[in-house]
Amino acid sequence: MTFLQILWFVVIGILFAGFIFFEGFDFGIGMATRFFAVDDQERQQVLRSVAPHWDGNEVWLITAGGAMFASFPLWYASLFSGYYILLFLILIALIFRGVSFEFGVHAQTKFERSTWLWANFIGCLFAPFLLGMMLTSMIQGVPMDAQGNVWAGFGVVVNWLSVVGGLAVTYLCFIHGLNYLSLKTKNDLHARAMNMADKLYWLVYPVLVLFALLAIFQTDFFARHAISSSVILIVIVLLTVWGHISARFGHSGHAFLASGLSLILIMAFIFNGIFPRVMIATQSKNDLLIHNASASPLTLDIMTGVLLVLLPIVLIYFAWSYWIQRRTKVDLANGSETY
Amino acid sequence: MSYVLMNVISLSRFQFAMTTLFHFLYVPLSMGLGLIVAIMETAYVHTKKPVYLKMTKFWSKIFLLSFAVGVVTGIIQEFQFGMNWSNYSRFMGDIFGAPLAIEALLAFFLESTMLGVWMFTWDKFKPGLHALFMWLTWIGSVLSALWILAANSFMQHPTGFMINRVTGHVRLVNFWSVLANPQLWREFPHVVFASFTTGAMVVAGMAAFGLLWKQNHDFHIKSLRIALLVGLISSGLAVATGDMQTQFIIKDQPMKFAATEAVYKDTGSPAPWRVIALIDTKKKAVNPSIDVPYMLSLLSYHKLTGSVTGMNSVSRELHAKYDKKFGKNMDYYVPVKTLFWSFRVMAGGGMLVFLISLLGLFFSRAKKDLLSKSKWMLWVLGIMTFVPFVVNSCGWIITEMGRYPWVVYGLQTIADAVSPTSTVGALLFTNIVYFLLFSFIGAFMFYYARKTLIDGPDKEEDEDSAYAQPVDPLDKEAFNS
Numbered sequence: 001m002t003f004l005q006i007l008w009f010v011v012i013g014i015l016f017a018g019f020i021f022f023e024g025f026d027f028g029i030g031m032a033t034r035f036f037a038v039d040d041q042e043r044q045q046v047l048r049s050v051a052p053h054w055d056g057n058e059v060w061l062i063t064a065g066g067a068m069f070a071s072f073p074l075w076y077a078s079l080f081s082g083y084y085i086l087l088f089l090i091l092i093a094l095i096f097r098g099v100s101f102e103f104g105v106h107a108q109t110k111f112e113r114s115t116w117l118w119a120n121f122i123g124c125l126f127a128p129f130l131l132g133m134m135l136t137s138m139i140q141g142v143p144m145d146a147q148g149n150v151w152a153g154f155g156v157v158v159n160w161l162s163v164v165g166g167l168a169v170t171y172l173c174f175i176h177g178l179n180y181l182s183l184k185t186k187n188d189l190h191a192r193a194m195n196m197a198d199k200l201y202w203l204v205y206p207v208l209v210l211f212a213l214l215a216i217f218q219t220d221f222f223a224r225h226a227i228s229s230s231v232i233l234i235v236i237v238l239l240t241v242w243g244h245i246s247a248r249f250g251h252s253g254h255a256f257l258a259s260g261l262s263l264i265l266i267m268a269f270i271f272n273g274i275f276p277r278v279m280i281a282t283q284s285k286n287d288l289l290i291h292n293a294s295a296s297p298l299t300l301d302i303m304t305g306v307l308l309v310l311l312p313i314v315l316i317y318f319a320w321s322y323w324i325q326r327r328t329k330v331d332l333a334n335g336s337e338t339y
Numbered sequence: 340m341s342y343v344l345m346n347v348i349s350l351s352r353f354q355f356a357m358t359t360l361f362h363f364l365y366v367p368l369s370m371g372l373g374l375i376v377a378i379m380e381t382a383y384v385h386t387k388k389p390v391y392l393k394m395t396k397f398w399s400k401i402f403l404l405s406f407a408v409g410v411v412t413g414i415i416q417e418f419q420f421g422m423n424w425s426n427y428s429r430f431m432g433d434i435f436g437a438p439l440a441i442e443a444l445l446a447f448f449l450e451s452t453m454l455g456v457w458m459f460t461w462d463k464f465k466p467g468l469h470a471l472f473m474w475l476t477w478i479g480s481v482l483s484a485l486w487i488l489a490a491n492s493f494m495q496h497p498t499g500f501m502i503n504r505v506t507g508h509v510r511l512v513n514f515w516s517v518l519a520n521p522q523l524w525r526e527f528p529h530v531v532f533a534s535f536t537t538g539a540m541v542v543a544g545m546a547a548f549g550l551l552w553k554q555n556h557d558f559h560i561k562s563l564r565i566a567l568l569v570g571l572i573s574s575g576l577a578v579a580t581g582d583m584q585t586q587f588i589i590k591d592q593p594m595k596f597a598a599t600e601a602v603y604k605d606t607g608s609p610a611p612w613r614v615i616a617l618i619d620t621k622k623k624a625v626n627p628s629i630d631v632p633y634m635l636s637l638l639s640y641h642k643l644t645g646s647v648t649g650m651n652s653v654s655r656e657l658h659a660k661y662d663k664k665f666g667k668n669m670d671y672y673v674p675v676k677t678l679f680w681s682f683r684v685m686a687g688g689g690m691l692v693f694l695i696s697l698l699g700l701f702f703s704r705a706k707k708d709l710l711s712k713s714k715w716m717l718w719v720l721g722i723m724t725f726v727p728f729v730v731n732s733c734g735w736i737i738t739e740m741g742r743y744p745w746v747v748y749g750l751q752t753i754a755d756a757v758s759p760t761s762t763v764g765a766l767l768f769t770n771i772v773y774f775l776l777f778s779f780i781g782a783f784m785f786y787y788a789r790k791t792l793i794d795g796p797d798k799e800e801d802e803d804s805a806y807a808q809p810v811d812p813l814d815k816e817a818f819n820s
Contacts, residue, residue, distance in 0.1 A: 055410060055451040062447055065417050066440035073432020080421025080428075081758040087422055088769050091415055092776065098411035099780055105786040148429070149759050158561040190508050260500060295433045296503075299511045303437055310444045321452045 001276060001291045004300040009069035009278070009290050013271035015067055017264040019060035020128075020169070024263045027170075028056045028177015030097060030124020033117055036178065036196055042189075043117050044104070045330045049184035051101060056318060058098070070303050074148055074293040077207065080152025082142060083134050084132025086157055097123025116147040128173045129166040132335055133157065135270050140218050144281035148288055161214040168211045169266065175200055176259035179243070182252040186331035194247055197255060201244040204275045208237060220280075221273035221319075232269045236262050350424045350766035352758045354773065356739075358415045360732050361777045365409035365784075367731050370484065370531065371538015372402035373477035380470040382565075394562050397796040398542055399473075401788050406454065408784050412777075419537030423766075427746055427756035430522075433511045434500055435490050444484035450479030475735055484534070485527055492523035494747045495738070496591055502750075507751065512768075522591070525584040532577035532735065537727035543699065544724025545792050547717040554795040556711065559688055563710075563720070564703050571696035578689050588741075589639055589647075592748065595741030596656065598675045599649045599682035600635060601625050608646040610635035615683070618676050623651065650675070665752065674745045681733040688730035695723050 029050045033196045034044040050057075069076040100120035107113035140161060175197050182193035211232050216222050221229045243258030245319060274280060279288035296301065365654060376399045382758050383391035394443035420428050428435070438728075457472035464472075499516030500509050511517070549559040588596045597603075601616050603623045612634030616625045636645040650672060657671040702710040710716060742748055746756040 020511075052455040056448065056455055058410070059443060059451050062414060062417055063440065063443035065421075066436065066443040068419065068433060068436075069417075069428065070436030073428055073436055076436070077425035077428035078433065079760075080418060081423070081425035081760050083758065084422050084758075084765055085769075087418055088772075092413055092772065094774065095411040095780070099407050099783075102407035103783055103787065106400075106404065106790065108790060112560055147759070149425070151760060204477040295436065296510050298514070299433050299642060300509075300512050301623045303440060306437075306441055306444065310441075312442060314448045318448065318452055321456050324460060325454065328459070334808045 001296065004297065004304060005290050005294045007304065008294065008300060009271070009275065012064060012068050012071065013267060015060060016051055017267040018063055020263045020267055021260045022057035022060055024128070024173040024176045024260065025180035026050045026057050027124040027128045027173040028175065029181060029203040030120045031174045032177050032181055034121045035174065036193065040113060040300045045189070046181060047101065047120065049181060049330060053322065054101065056321065071295055071300060072278055072293045073295055074288055078144065078148040078150050078279050079138065079287055082152045083157065086134050090127055093127040093130065108262035111116040112236065125170065129170040132169030133162045133166035137162040139270055139273055139280065141280040141282045144279060144286045146286055150279070150281065161218040164211050164214055166225065168207050170202065171207055172259060172263050175204065176256070176263060179252055179256035179259050183256055184329055189330060194250055194252060198244065200249060201240065204240050208240065215297070219273060225272055228272050229269065232265055232272060239265065243305050247286065344765055346762045347766060348754055348757055350763060350770060351761060352753065354423060354766065354770050355419065356779070358412065360735065361733060361781070362412040362416055363735060364410065365405045365412065366727050367411045367534030367537040367727070368405040368541060369402060370480045370534035371536065372398060372541065373473065373538070374478055375538050375542050375566060376402050377470065377473040377477050377511035378565060380473055381696060384466045384470050389560060390558055393558060393796055398562065400791050403458070404493070404784055404787055407537060408780055410419060410451070416673055423758055424756050425758040425760070426752065428510050430751050430756070431747060434493055434509050434517060438490040442483050444558070446479045446483035446486060450476045450483065452704060453479065471475060481531055484531055488527045488530060489518060489520065491516060492520045492526055494697060495742060496520060497750055520589060525580060525587050529550065529577060529580040529584050532573045532580060533594040533727070533731055535573035536570055536577055537731060538585070539566045539573060540692060540723045540727045542566035543570055543603070544721050547720035549712065550711060550793060551717045551721065555797055558796045560703060564700065567696045567699045567703065570692065572701060574689060574693040574696055577692060581686070592741065593648050594650060594653045594673055595678065597648060597653055598648065598673045598678040598741060600645050601675060601679045601736060602648065602649045603651050604649040605652055606647045606649065607634065608644045609633045610639070610645065610647050612638060616679065618679060620675050650799060660769065662748065669744060671744065673741050678737050678741055681736045685730050685733040685737065688726050692723065692726060692730070701740050770799070775785060
């Protein structure tokens, strides 16, 4: 393994973490349209809080996919072809969610408006669940031949750990979305979002414990990386406690940070655990390693140069696009928005 | 060649064609509309005339619809290389992935972030600065075309690579030569000018309908003139760059070129051009055809002499060149009829758009306003709304199907590129769902664009922005409508 190979493994991890941090609350907001908002009017106000951002947030996923293709083509090929149906369903969810914003603006009748709101909700519910399933199924080891072809049947994709993993990601995204919502609302909506997050946190603990137990038995993470895996899990629990306390005492900023960081650390748990492999095969001789799955040194050199130049610029204007919207808050009591 | 069978290869090909063609209805539309909206907002910044602000807001509704569908269908594009063409991804990853990643990092972040800023900051920034965000969005979309076409150009004309002896995969040797690919610098301008034309004809055509329906006259005539000017310039440049592309193809992919002209046997010099022809692909013969003497030499070489190599000769050359590596059973004949007719629709449609733009500008001269009196001309312009989409699709059909049997020209065949894990059942399922989904989304896109036009530009005069505030929350009526 060269330095650049490890670097790009980390970069892919960071891009997926960025995706789940930013799209995480978009998904959570979409879930909030049914689990939190009480009528179509509130649903649109809730969605309004992510309307300027969701598209930019989704680019994190596209960049992660592109970067994976560029730096680890063999990983990209094995993972994407192996999880064919699951990825297809994720695409369908993302498509419905994506068009719902703009089509909702143009809806002519109550029925159409309701259709697009439902499209958003269903997309936002299934996309994180299926993604969580894919990642937590992948880490258990998949039937893979020497050429890297993955034959992931139903039992490989759907099992206890992957279902709990999918649920954990979805559930954390929902809480993350509520925390974001409380940042972007005032008065009644703000208080309700905080209150709901506070109550929902009680269920995070058993889900996390279940996830940790299953991960211990179903993966080799604790056999290979006992210390780092345990530390990450403990930090996730601590973050959850911190987020819970923050939500209870109305510090929405802290709560948002905590839920976002715990989503990021779930990615860290996965990437840390699979290292130095990228795809784990049921027969370990067929494992796809960072060492042999990567692109050529020249391609990695070029991609590193591109990343070093472009990423800081992207991060600056990406952050700026949130900064200019910082005072836009939804407040149902005083009309629509206050600044 | 193998005709449509229910096998993994043909289902994968069908899916790629469907998803890409559907995606490429919206890509050029967004690129073109982005340009026109940016021009309109800039006109507002300079003249301060409210009509230009109204134009910006009205046409941006169509732009945003198109952009949304373009974005969601774009994710499929990135994922399907891995999902359906995993052996292609393994073979080409070293070259193909980098442009995709750069496209996301350089272009997608820019366009989607800036568009989000543009949509929701009408009251936060000065008009001049606000217009800049639309320009940045547009620049992002053009940059994304550059990088994805860099990847496509490698598939048409590989440069700057070597074959790794151990893995047999393509390996990057010279990144600059991938970017300096001569195919790219013909394909890229051709695609972007065709895209600007697409946006222009949609605005012009919709404005023509607006005039037919006696909507705001000043608004539509101003929109129409801006659009036709953009349409005239870009369709002219699209035709010119198309000619450059053809010149390159004659030498680089003679089979593709010969098929677009249905030339089986080498022509004499000067070569006549087949306007239309009945093609028998089994006997490899053309009978009968309507010919224009000298014309093919003129089109191919810009002079009255010169012969064109026929498909039969090209096939023999390709066999001599590739039989050692790919075996004798390869069929190098591309789908001749499809290419022949697609080329005619594309080239004819492109010329037509150029001429109609010219005619439309003449009719809409400010002093006389012939246009409002000539209903037939408005109808012609209205129909032109749809022509660029057909033309664009034909262009891609020629480019991609003309590469048959290669997925990467001379390096990998289509049959070797599919995912070994694909099954007919899974592909059939995804094909059907995609088809239904695209029909559904395409129908709503069309319905909402049409409804926007029917409502007309004067509908939401008092609201500052339709997007910042989809529905006024205090207005209970709006919700119950």
